[in-house]
Amino acid sequence: MKKLSYKQTPIEIGPIVSGSFEQYLNENFPNSKKVVIVDENTHDFCLEFMITSFPELADAEIMLIPNGEENKVLEVCYQIWEALREYEITRNDVVINLGGGVITDMGGFIASVFKRGVPFINVPTSLLGMVDASIGGKTGIDMGGYKNLLGTFTDPKSIYVDISFLNSLPEEELWNGYAEMLKHALISSRTHWSELVKVVDVEDLLNEELIMTSMEVKINLVEKDPYEKNSRKLLNFGHTIGHSIEGYLLDKSPIGHGHAVAIGLWLESFISHKRNVLSTEDFRAIEKTILEKFNMVYLDPDHYNELIQFARNDKKNNEGSIKGILIRSIGECEIDTVFEEAELVSSFNYMNGKLSLLN
């Protein structure tokens, strides 16, 4: 069993049945009601294992949320809050978020505002959730198609990362997690990047050491700057364009958060390269790695304004500008860069141009 921690949040990595989860529940919540929040997939693939492994969860209230980002919204939270009220959940009880980033973001948000804060534990079940979403205390939901507009900074009481949950995770979702791992490498370490570039197929991702290295990047940044005043912003690399594409496609042909981030990493690297900040060699390496694993998407030029609107409304911005991250070299990025609309347009054109070469 390996242990990491940030601020006061203990993180345990290894088979959850042989770790301290049960002891933690018994010590901290001996007479508490337990609420487990799942989506349809984690209900089918992960819940039974948890309930049969831990007698403490035998009587847990199970709250089922429909799958997918489109359900990370206030209406769904409201239903869960009503259920929490019906079950008379109090601040002495505990919520266990068993799922990917949608469940840890939304379950954390639900718990953090119900009765001004019910404690919660994250048990991430997607790769993206393990290396990124479950760590760092950002909880949230989307609003009007805009990502994470409502949310709180509230840390889980503890986090348990058991990579055996990944056995049922669809391949595409493992690649979505890989995208955030690439981001972690690009903002912090060429060595980690070199390890990730060696990943050929999804089996290579089921690697506890690689996952832990990625988690450590996130932990180091959130520990130094928990409220995103400064260096934590590096974690937004790829997200200015990524969030705009993800938000724009949400009601058309949705793509995974990680997939959108991978495209964002590539196109924001393109902008950095066009500014002569990123070398051709590094840009080509990033482009190659991303295009080997992720499909491009066609962005209709008639809708560029809509995409720019999504980027403009991102919560990272202020004073009407579009803010993003510039990459100087693999492992070194710069925060608080203003992207011009024309740069976004030229990056969209670049992707569309590449796509048309394939057709």
Ligand SMILES: NC(=O)c1ccc[n+]([C@@H]2O[C@H](COP(=O)([O-])OP(=O)(O)OC[C@H]3O[C@@H](n4cnc5c(N)ncnc54)[C@H](O)[C@@H]3O)[C@@H](O)[C@H]2O)c1
């Ligand atoms: N809070 C943060 O710091 C932070 C950081 C990064 C991303 N996020 C958020 O995380 C979300 C994306 O997370 P995600 O990619 O995990 O999405 P997700 O939670 O939707 O999970 C992806 C899919 O995998 C399924 N799934 C999860 N675990 C499974 C398992 N073990 N077996 C089978 N299926 C499983 C889910 O049901 C879903 O269909 C986005 O909403 C994003 O905004 C938050």
